[in-house]
Amino acid sequence: MDGGRSAAGGVDSTALLIGDYSNGNDGLVSKDASSIEELEGETVHLVELSVSHYLLARALASVGLEERDLSVVNISDADLVSAFQTDDVRHVATWNPLLSEVEAYPGATKLFDSSQIPGHIKDLTIVNTETLRDNPALGKALVGAGTVLTPDQVDAVQQAGGQLIISPNSNLSVIARSAEAGLISMPGYFTPTEAFAAVQAGASALKLFPAEAATPTVLKAQRAVLPKELPVLAVGGINPGNMGPWVAAGADGFGLGSALYKPGATVAQVREAAQAFLQGWKAATD
Numbered sequence: 001m002d003g004g005r006s007a008a009g010g011v012d013s014t015a016l017l018i019g020d021y022s023n024g025n026d027g028l029v030s031k032d033a034s035s036i037e038e039l040e041g042e043t044v045h046l047v048e049l050s051v052s053h054y055l056l057a058r059a060l061a062s063v064g065l066e067e068r069d070l071s072v073v074n075i076s077d078a079d080l081v082s083a084f085q086t087d088d089v090r091h092v093a094t095w096n097p098l099l100s101e102v103e104a105y106p107g108a109t110k111l112f113d114s115s116q117i118p119g120h121i122k123d124l125t126i127v128n129t130e131t132l133r134d135n136p137a138l139g140k141a142l143v144g145a146g147t148v149l150t151p152d153q154v155d156a157v158q159q160a161g162g163q164l165i166i167s168p169n170s171n172l173s174v175i176a177r178s179a180e181a182g183l184i185s186m187p188g189y190f191t192p193t194e195a196f197a198a199v200q201a202g203a204s205a206l207k208l209f210p211a212e213a214a215t216p217t218v219l220k221a222q223r224a225v226l227p228k229e230l231p232v233l234a235v236g237g238i239n240p241g242n243m244g245p246w247v248a249a250g251a252d253g254f255g256l257g258s259a260l261y262k263p264g265a266t267v268a269q270v271r272e273a274a275q276a277f278l279q280g281w282k283a284a285t286d
Helices: 003-008 051-061 077-084 098-103 129-134 151-159 172-180 192-201 216-223 243-249 267-285
Strands: 013-021 026-030 043-046 071-074 091-095 109-113 122-128 164-166 184-186 206-208 232-235 253-255
Touching (some): 013 129
Parallel strands (some): 043 091
16 A cells, blocks of 8 residues: 555555665656755656655755745656656656666756655555454564574574574474574474474474475375474475465465565566466465
8 A cells, every 4th residue: 555645545554564764765856957946936746645745845845945836746657757758847756766767867967865864755564454453464474584593593583573483404403492482483394204303393384395306296295194283385496387286285385485586686577476476376275
C-alpha cells in the first residue's frame, strides 16, 4: 500500500516494517535553475501527495519558501521521464530509478535530495489496520540469519532480535544453543541419521540440503520415518517448475536463494522471479 495514498484517503493504516530510509534516492531536478530559490514563480511537476510532494515542501522550507510560491502540476510516474524531455517541463521531483534518468538529461541539475533530510522518507510495509485486526497472522514474520555455524553466532543473532537460525549443516551445539534460547532452529541435513540427531538436539524444522543432490523419491522415503509434525523444507536447486514433485513427496516449503535474487538484479527482475515462484507454489499446492 502506498503510504501517501493511505494518508490522503484517511485510511487507518499500520506500518508493519521499515524497509530502509531514503538517502538520496528522492530528489528535485531542474533544467534551468541552479538553486532552490530560483524555483519561485516556476512550475514543478511531480506525483501529487507522494513522497516527492513532501520532498519539495522540505526543499522549499530549507530556503524560506512555501508551495504557494510556485505552481505544482500532477504527473504520473510513468510519464515523468518522457515529459522532462519536452520543453514544457522544466523542473521535477521524483524518486529512483526515475531520478537517475532525469539527472542524466543534458544540463540538468539536482537541487535537493533526501540525503539532506535523513530519516524523513522511509520505505514502509503498510496494511489496513482493520484488515490487520481481523487477520493478526498477516502482521507476523520471522527474521533471522542463515549460515549460522557456531553457538556464538546464535547468541549474536538473538542479541540482534532474530528468531530464526538456519544452518547448512547439523551442528548439534548450534541446534542445542538455539533451542535453549527459545529460537527456531532449522539445520541442514542430508541423511536420516543427521535428521534424527538434529531432532533429538532440539531442531524445530529441517532443510534437506542440497536438494539438487537428492530427489523427491528420497524425501518421500525420509518422510515416512521422520516425525509427521516436523516441517521439512527442500533447499537448493528449486525452481518454479519443479516444486510440484517435492510438495507431493512431503516438502512443507522451500528455501530460495539465487533463483529469486542475485546481486545486481533489478526490482523488475526480482518481481518477475517472485511471481513465477508464487505461481509454481500455487500450482504445486492446489
